[in-house]
Amino acid sequence: MRRSLTTLVARGMLLALALTHGAGAAPRVVLIGLDGASWNVIDPMVAEGRLPHIAALIERGIHAELATVEPVISPVVWSSVATGRAPEAHGVGNFFDDSRDVRVPTVFERLAAQGLKVGAYDWLVSWPPQALPGGFVVPGWLRRDETVHPPDVFARAEVPPYVYTNQGLHSRGEFFETSFRETREKPRRFTALAQHFGIDAGAACFYAIDALSHRFWAESFPGGFDPEDLRGRGLEEEFRLAVQKGYEAIDGAVGEVVASLPPEATVLVASDHGFEALGSFERRWAFDVEDELARAGLVAGREAFAFEGQFGFVIVRVESGPFEEREPLLEKLAAFFGSARNEAGAPLFNVVTFDAAERPAGFERPLLERLRQWVYAAAARLLFSTEFDDEAHARLVMIPEDDAWESAFPHGRVRLGALELAAREVVYGDGFTGGHHPTAVFLAAGGAVQPLRERQRLSVLDVAPLFLHLAGGALPDDLEGQLREEWLAPGWTAQHPVRRVSSESIPRLPPPVGPAHGDRVLIERLRSMGYIE
Numbered sequence: 037m038r039r040s041l042t043t044l045v046a047r048g049m050l051l052a053l054a055l056t057h058g059a060g061a062a063p064r065v066v067l068i069g070l071d072g073a074s075w076n077v078i079d080p081m082v083a084e085g086r087l088p089h090i091a092a093l094i095e096r097g098i099h100a101e102l103a104t105v106e107p108v109i110s111p112v113v114w115s116s117v118a119t120g121r122a123p124e125a126h127g128v129g130n131f132f133d134d135s136r137d138v139r140v141p142t143v144f145e146r147l148a149a150q151g152l153k154v155g156a157y158d159w160l161v162s163w164p165p166q167a168l169p170g171g172f173v174v175p176g177w178l179r180r181d182e183t184v185h186p187p188d189v190f191a192r193a194e195v196p197p198y199v200y201t202n203q204g205l206h207s208r209g210e211f212f213e214t215s216f217r218e219t220r221e222k223p224r225r226f227t228a229l230a231q232h233f234g235i236d237a238g239a240a241c242f243y244a245i246d247a248l249s250h251r252f253w254a255e256s257f258p259g260g261f262d263p264e265d266l267r268g269r270g271l272e273e274e275f276r277l278a279v280q281k282g283y284e285a286i287d288g289a290v291g292e293v294v295a296s297l298p299p300e301a302t303v304l305v306a307s308d309h310g311f312e313a314l315g316s317f318e319r320r321w322a323f324d325v326e327d328e329l330a331r332a333g334l335v336a337g338r339e340a341f342a343f344e345g346q347f348g349f350v351i352v353r354v355e356s357g358p359f360e361e362r363e364p365l366l367e368k369l370a371a372f373f374g375s376a377r378n379e380a381g382a383p384l385f386n387v388v389t390f391d392a393a394e395r396p397a398g399f400e401r402p403l404l405e406r407l408r409q410w411v412y413a414a415a416a417r418l419l420f421s422t423e424f425d426d427e428a429h430a431r432l433v434m435i436p437e438d439d440a441w442e443s444a445f446p447h448g449r450v451r452l453g454a455l456e457l458a459a460r461e462v463v464y465g466d467g468f469t470g471g472h473h474p475t476a477v478f479l480a481a482g483g484a485v486q487p488l489r490e491r492q493r494l495s496v497l498d499v500a501p502l503f504l505h506l507a508g509g510a511l512p513d514d515l516e517g518q519l520r521e522e523w524l525a526p527g528w529t530a531q532h533p534v535r536r537v538s539s540e541s542i543p544r545l546p547p548p549v550g551p552a553h554g555d556r557v558l559i560e561r562l563r564s565m566g567y568i569e
Contacts, residue, residue, distance in 0.1 A: 072246030074310030089291030097481025100492035113308035120500025164550025215244035237507035252278035253470030260313030302483030310473035484528035512539035
C-alpha cells in the first residue's frame with residue numbers, strides 16, 4: 037500500500053509540474069523527420085547556397101552526424117527515435133509491425149501522460165493511432181487504413197485532409213510528382229494542426245527525399261556508376277538532378293514550418309539514414325495485367341479471386357470455397373501466367389503456388405511441389421517477414437524473370453495466353469540506383485540550443501531525451517540515450533533543470549486499438565517504396 041501511495045503521489049507531482057510549466061500557446065519543440073536525408077547531398081548544396089533554410093539552422097544551432105541502428109530500415113529507426121530505445125527493447129523489427137507491437141512508450145505518449153499536448157503527423161509505426169489527450173495523431177504511410185485521432189482532426193483545423201501515400205503509383209513520373217506534392221501540402225497542414233490544437237510538442241515526417249533518392253540517384257549523381265551498366269536503362273533527362281530538386285523543395289518545407297514557430301521554440305531535424313549509390317542498376321517491375329486477364333475470361337471480383345499487388349511481383353489470391361470450384365480457377369490462372377513469353381519464347385514469370393486450404397484425399401501435391409512451396413514460404417518469412425496465412429484457397433505469386441522482361445521492355449512484344457501485345461502495355465520497369473547509408477542527419481536550433489561550429493556526433497537514441505526535456509517533460513530512467521546538456525544554453529538549464537524520474541512513475545495511456553488487418557494491405561506500398569522486391 038505504501039508503495040502504491042508513493043507512486044500515486046509521484047504521478048500527481050509529475051502532472052502538476054507539467055501543467056504549471058505553461059501549456060499550449062505554441063510548440064516549445066518541433067521534430068521534423070526527413071526520411072533519407074544525407075550529409076553527402078546537403079553539404080555541397082549548402083555550400084552552393086541552394087538550401088538557405090537548412091543553412092540557417094546550421095548557422096544558428098548544432099549540426100551532427102547521427103548514428104543509426106540496425107537494421108537500417110525506416111520503421112525500426114523511426115521507432116528508436118520515438119522511444120529512445122534500441123530495437124531489441126521497442127520490438128519493431130520490420131515493415132509489418134504496427135503501434136500495438138511497440139513494447140515501450142513513445143515520447144509522444146510520455147509527454148501526453150505528463151499533461152502536455154502533443155501532435156504527431158505522418159509518423160511511421162503510429163497506426164492504429166493512440167489517443168493523446170488534447171493532441172492529435174495522423175499515422176504515416178505504413179497505416180492499414182485512414183484512421184486518425186481525433187477522427188475529425190483535419191476538419192477541426194479547417195484544412196483538407198492530406199497524408200503522404202505511394203498507393204497506386206507505378207511510374208517514375210508519378211513518384212516524382214507525389215514527392216513534390218508532399219513538400220507543398222504537408223507544411224501548411226502541420227502548422228494549421230499545431231496552431232489549432234495548441235500543442236506543446238510536435239513531430240512531422242517527410243518522405244520525398246527517400247522516394248526520389250531510390251529512383252533518381254543515377255540521374256542526379258551519374259559519377260558513381262559504370263556508364264555501361266546504365267546504358268539503355270531508361271534514365272531520363274527530365275529527371276536530371278531530381279534528388280537535388282527534392283532537397284530544395286524539402287528546404288522550403290522546413291523553412292515554412294520554422295517560420296510558423298515563435299523565436300523561443302526549438303527545431304530538431306533528423307533523418308533515419310543517409311543515401312549512397314547502389315553501384316549498379318536494380319530493376320523493379322510494375323505490372324498492369326487485369327485487363328488482359330479479363331480478356332481471357334478471368335475477371336477479378338466476378339470470379340473468386342483478387343489481386344494483392346502488381347509491383348515487384350504479381351500476387352493473386354483465390355478465395356476460400358468449394359474445392360471442386362476453386363481448384364479449376366486456380367489452374368486457369370496459373371496456366372495464363374505460365375503461358376507468358378517474350379519474343380524469343382522465354383518464360384516471363386516463375387509461377388509459385390501457395391496452398392492455403394487443406395487439399396482433399398486424392399488431390400495431394402507431389403512431394404517435390406510441397407517442398408518447393410515450403411522453400412518459397414520460408415524465404416518470404418525470412419526475407420520479408422511475410423506470412424500468407426490468412427484464409428484463402430490458395431495464392432499465386434508470379435515472380436518476374438528479369439532477363440526475359442529486360443529483353444522485352446520497353447519496345448518489344450510479349451504473349452499472355454492468346455494475346456500478343458506491346459510489353460509496355462502490361463509492365464513498367466522502374467529503376468533503383470540509390471541505397472541506404474547508415475549515417476543520418478541531425479540539426480537543432482533555436483530556443484534552448486547554443487550554437488556550435490564543429491559538426492557533432494550522436495545516436496538516434498539521444499534524440500528522445502532532448503525532445504522530452506525541451507518539451508518540458510521529465511526524463512524516465514529507462515531511456516538508453518543521453519541528454520546532451522552541453523548543447524543547451526546555461527541560462528536555459530538554470531531555469532529548466534532536468535527532471536529525472538522512474539519510468540514507472542509516468543502513467544501509461546490506454547493502448548492503441550485497431551482492426552486486425554492482414555499483412556497484404558502493406559505489400560503494395562512496400563514494393564512501391566523499394567523496400568521489398
